[in-house]
Amino acid sequence: MDKEQIYDEEIRPLMNEIIAIAQEHKIDFVASFAIPTEADPTLNCTTGIVAPEGRAELRFALRVLVDGLPAISGFAITTRREQ
Numbered sequence: 856m857d858k859e860q861i862y863d864e865e866i867r868p869l870m871n872e873i874i875a876i877a878q879e880h881k882i883d884f885v886a887s888f889a890i891p892t893e894a895d896p897t898l899n900c901t902t903g904i905v906a907p908e909g910r911a912e913l914r915f916a917l918r919v920l921v922d923g924l925p926a927i928s929g930f931a932i933t934t935r936r937e938q
Contacts (some may be wrong), residue, residue: 857890857892857893858889858890858891858892859890859892859898860932861890862888862890863904864934866888870886870902873886874904877904878904881904882904883903883904883905883909883910883913884902884903884904884905884913885901885905885913885916885917885920886901886903886910887900887901887920888901888903891907893902896899899920901917901920901921903916903917903918903921905917925938
């Protein structure tokens with residue numbers, strides 16, 4: 856039994872329950888499973904529910920996982936001293 860079959864038989868039914876509960880209670884989430892097979896060594900299964908007003912980091916994580924966007928963020932810190 857490969858990882859995709861394990862996902863299909865054991866994890867997917869649980870994910871269906873999680874999705875239903877999250878939708879009912881408006882709970883945002885992101886879940887991603889790496890389930891490579893010989894035919895597709897990069898196979899993943901990603902599920903997410905993130906409301907437009909939901910947490911930015913969850914929206915970003917979902918976009919990175921689904922769209923493959925680079926996960927690099929840049930920022931600058933400026934300090935000022937009183938003279």
